[in-house]
Amino acid sequence: MGEIEMEMENIECVTEDEEIQRHSHTHHQYTLKQHTLISCGIAPTNVHELLECPVCTNFMYPPIHQCHNGHTICSTCKTRVHNRCPTCRQELGDIRCLALEKVAESMDLHCRYYALGCPDIFPYYNKPKHEAVCNFRPYNCPYAGSECLVTGDIPCLVTHLKDDHKVDMHTGCTFNHRYVKSNPREVENATWMLTVFHCFGHYFCLHFEAFMLGMAPVYMAFLRYMGDESDARNYTYGLEVGANGRKLIWEGTPRSIRDSHRKVRDSHDGLIIQRNMALFFSGGDRKELKLRVTGRICKEQQNADVGVCIPNL
Numbered sequence: 001m002g003e004i005e006m007e008m009e010n011i012e013c014v015t016e017d018e019e020i021q022r023h024s025h026t027h028h029q030y031t032l033k034q035h036t037l038i039s040c041g042i043a044p045t046n047v048h049e050l051l052e053c054p055v056c057t058n059f060m061y062p063p064i065h066q067c068h069n070g071h072t073i074c075s076t077c078k079t080r081v082h083n084r085c086p087t088c089r090q091e092l093g094d095i096r097c098l099a100l101e102k103v104a105e106s107m108d109l110h111c112r113y114y115a116l117g118c119p120d121i122f123p124y125y126n127k128p129k130h131e132a133v134c135n136f137r138p139y140n141c142p143y144a145g146s147e148c149l150v151t152g153d154i155p156c157l158v159t160h161l162k163d164d165h166k167v168d169m170h171t172g173c174t175f176n177h178r179y180v181k182s183n184p185r186e187v188e189n190a191t192w193m194l195t196v197f198h199c200f201g202h203y204f205c206l207h208f209e210a211f212m213l214g215m216a217p218v219y220m221a222f223l224r225y226m227g228d229e230s231d232a233r234n235y236t237y238g239l240e241v242g243a244n245g246r247k248l249i250w251e252g253t254p255r256s257i258r259d260s261h262r263k264v265r266d267s268h269d270g271l272i273i274q275r276n277m278a279l280f281f282s283g284g285d286r287k288e289l290k291l292r293v294t295g296r297i298c299k300e301q302q303n304a305d306v307g308v309c310i311p312n313l
């Protein structure tokens with residue numbers, strides 16, 4: 001009980017200050033509001049918790065409902081609980097929690113990825129929109145082929161790939177990689193591999209795998225950039241595979257690891273090698289896959305005059 005009362009006091013404190021502010025027509029809203037939060041001693045997480053629906057834990061947006069005893073619930077959950085307050089089991093009725101709606105409306109909050117480095121502050125209702133695309137939101141583990149649930153920033157994921165997935169790590173922007181598989185006909189057992197390259201101060205994931213493209217067994221190699229889409233566009237990469245006077249070349253832009261491995265694969269955004277061709281490139285008796293894939297990662301330089309990307313040679 002004591003804790004709840006304390007939080008209610010804090011809310012009032014914010015509300016009052018917000019009202020004062022609204023009437024003063026200041027141009028320094030953000031600074032002032034931030035100051036207000038600090039002077040009232042509210043950690044942004046307390047406010048977050050208060051505006052979380054106790055049932056689904058999503059943030060509540062108007063109409064926010066409450067029972068006769070003051071337990072709040074979001075409008076989505078309200079339709080699901082058959083008019084019973086999930087907290088006290090009393091009849092729910094149709095009471096809006098206008099105070100909380102008003103608090104939400106007038107509040108500026110830190111991005112939920114504040115602790116991960118996002119400095120931005122948003123009006124309550126603009127926050128979800130930002131958070132969905134916030135550059136500081138954690139990345140999913142780029143390791144494919146397992147349902148790895150690890151998320152984090154890039155340095156943490158690099159450590160995770162090294163320690164937990166035992167991924168091959170390489171330094172440098174050119175590579176020469178051999179993929180060997182003894183039973184290449186077992187394409188359903190999609191062999192896939194991940195190699196991580198460190199160059200230009202960034203990390204890139206080279207994927208190689210086998211899958212069925214329609215009815216045709218293929219191999220595919222592609223690169224993903226460990227960072228955001230906007231930064232991925234600063235790089236290009238080339239892949240080559242061949243033998244016996246034939247060669248396949250792929251030139252592309254690495255995809256951000258924000259795009260799932262599966263999404264990139266299904267968009268065929270990489271070097272695709274038909275299995276027959278792959279076995280031809282492997283030489284020998286076509287019983288073993290022995291592909292040598294060479295590649296390079298390049299950094300593009302933005303040409304300020306023309307506004308187009310030219311290779312930085």
Ligand SMILES: [Zn+2]
Pocket residue numbers: 053054055056057058073074075076077078
């Ligand atoms: Zn809910």
Ligand SMILES: [Zn+2]
Pocket residue numbers: 067068069070071085086087088089090
């Ligand atoms: Zn209740």
Ligand SMILES: [Zn+2]
Pocket residue numbers: 111112113114118119120130131134135136
């Ligand atoms: Zn953010």
Ligand SMILES: [Zn+2]
Pocket residue numbers: 141142143148149150160164165
């Ligand atoms: Zn992982």
